[in-house]
Amino acid sequence: MTDQACEKYLEDPEANSAHLRTCAKCNAEAMALAEKADDAPPSIDLDALPLAPWEGSSHRAWPLVLGTAAVVAIVALALLDAAGMSPLHVVEGSLTSMEVLRTQLNRAATSLRSASLGAQVAFGVAFLLVNGLLIALLRRAPRGIDA
Amino acid sequence: MRRMLRLFLPLTVVAASLVTAIMAGPPGFGRGGALTIGDATAMLQKTAVIAALLAVWMFAAVALTLLSGREIRYSSVEMRASALHCFALGLVAITSFVLTAIVFSYLIPYHLGVPLLFALGVFAILTKIYGTIAVFHAIGTLIAGARTRDQLAGRKWLRGDLVMVVIGVVILGAIRLIPIVGPIIWALASVFGIGTALATKFGRREPWFLAYRAIES
Numbered sequence: 001m002t003d004q005a006c007e008k009y010l011e012d013p014e015a016n017s018a019h020l021r022t023c024a025k026c027n028a029e030a031m032a033l034a035e036k037a038d039d040a041p042p043s044i045d046l047d048a049l050p051l052a053p054w055e056g057s058s059h060r061a062w063p064l065v066l067g068t069a070a071v072v073a074i075v076a077l078a079l080l081d082a083a084g085m086s087p088l089h090v091v092e093g094s095l096t097s098m099e100v101l102r103t104q105l106n107r108a109a110t111s112l113r114s115a116s117l118g119a120q121v122a123f124g125v126a127f128l129l130v131n132g133l134l135i136a137l138l139r140r141a142p143r144g145i146d147a
Numbered sequence: 148m149r150r151m152l153r154l155f156l157p158l159t160v161v162a163a164s165l166v167t168a169i170m171a172g173p174p175g176f177g178r179g180g181a182l183t184i185g186d187a188t189a190m191l192q193k194t195a196v197i198a199a200l201l202a203v204w205m206f207a208a209v210a211l212t213l214l215s216g217r218e219i220r221y222s223s224v225e226m227r228a229s230a231l232h233c234f235a236l237g238l239v240a241i242t243s244f245v246l247t248a249i250v251f252s253y254l255i256p257y258h259l260g261v262p263l264l265f266a267l268g269v270f271a272i273l274t275k276i277y278g279t280i281a282v283f284h285a286i287g288t289l290i291a292g293a294r295t296r297d298q299l300a301g302r303k304w305l306r307g308d309l310v311m312v313v314i315g316v317v318i319l320g321a322i323r324l325i326p327i328v329g330p331i332i333w334a335l336a337s338v339f340g341i342g343t344a345l346a347t348k349f350g351r352r353e354p355w356f357l358a359y360r361a362i363e364s
Contacts, residue, residue, distance in 0.1 A: 047296055053224050053288075056299045057216065059307035068313050069205050072320070076202040079195035083188070090199045109252030127246045134243045137236045138355045142225045142347045 194324065201320040208280045208312045216308040218350025222281035223288060223311075226343040237278075237342025244271050277349055278340025283315030284308060285343075286336075290318060 006026055009019040013030070020027045080087060112123060212219050226233050248267055254260035288311045293299035299306055305314075319336060323329040348355060 051293060051296060051299065053220055054217075055296070056293065056302075056306045057220055057308045059310075061304040061307060061310050064304045065209060065309050065313050068317060069202075069209060072198070072205050072317075073202045076195070076198035079191065079198045083192040083195040085192060085195055087199060090196055093196060094200075105248055105252045108249045109255070112249060112253055123246075123249075127250060130239060130243050130246055134236075134239050135356070137232070137239055138345060140232065140346070141354065142221075142352050143228055 197320075197323055201316065201323065204279070204283075204320070205313070205316050207276060208283055208316050209309065211277070211280050212284070212309050212312045215350065218347075219277075219281050219284050219312070220308055221350040221352055222278070222343045222347045223284035225347045226281060226285045226339060227289070229346075230339070233339055233342035233346050235342065236346050237338035237340070240274075240341050240345055241338060274341050274344045274349075275337055278342070278344035279337055280312060280340075281343050281350070282336045282340040283312045283319060285315070286318055287311035287313070287315035290314065 005019055006023060009016040009023070009026055020030055077087075080090070112120065115123075244267065248264060251260045251264040251267060254263065291305055291314045292311060293302060293306060304310065319333065323333050325332075344350075
């Protein structure tokens with residue numbers, strides 16, 4: 001059998017399938033390819049794979065969640081009652097701490113305004129450096145899922 | 148190693164709380180001297196305030212996990228996968244918030260500082276809340292999360308994002324009640340949380356900045 005016939009078969013195997021009956025070499029290659037195609041893909045043991053973070057994540061155990069939240073709320077209310085405080089006191093305390101923070105911030109800004117030019121420039125440089133570092137760190141892509 | 152860690156972590160917490168309570172407690176606790184009524188009242192009020200804040204954290208954590216559980220999970224996974232990056236980012240972000248707030252306060256006389264300061268405050272508070280809830284999820288998963296599929300299938304209640312967050316709140320809340328050590332650990336958790344929230348863009352895993360690429364002809 002000529003190479004020309006083999007090439008013709010390779011160009012269009014379906015149209016020239018009769019060539020296989022006359023050429024032992026092409027027939028052997030076709031048989032080998034068919035055997036490879038029939039091989040089943042290697043089986044994957046799913047249980048051997050590590051547990052993905054999303055597996056079972058949508059489950060909601062409401063009795064446990066509501067029970068724990070209720071216990072925490074009851075303990076908090078009981079302690080507030082024993083200490084002679086109302087929940088409003090806690091809110092007021094939080095607002096007071098915010099007020100303290102605001103006062104400290106205003107004090108820092110006032111001292112910056114009254115500081116020497118050198119100190120103001122140093123503060124500006126520190127501000128730019130820290131924010132530049134923040135931007136550099138924010139540029140890194142998260143790797144959690146691929147880790 | 149993890150088994151050892153799981154065993155030793157609660158023991159360490161208990162031991163640290165006992166030592167800290169003896170060292171930092173009022174004079175009446177363990178070292179002689181009488182505990183006055185004023186000391187006891189102050190301690191009770193402090194504990195009551197912490198417990199009330201924990202209850203608020205619990206409800207906020209449950210609500211946010213119901214609204215965006217997947218984002219919280221992504222952030223939690225990121226924190227466990229690259230803890231050092233999240234911590235460094237948190238430290239830098241807090242420093243940046245403080246310096247930026249001082250700059251905005253500097254701008255208050257020019258009528259520009261107030262809205263900027265308000266926006267920064269809202270952003271910082273939201274970042275802290277989201278990040279701390281991601282920390283709750285991470286701690287809950289580290290301590291009580293399933294390691295294998297068989298373990299997961301055998302569990303009826305201890306599975307799912309919501310339960311992991313609740314367990315995290317309870318554990319961190321219990322640690323928060325320890326004098327001296329509690330606030331420090333809570334502050335460290337906040338640093339981790341802020342870093343994680345920013346590193347994952349609030350669990351959306353999108354880049355903060357667009358990359359410029361020239362069009363190829």
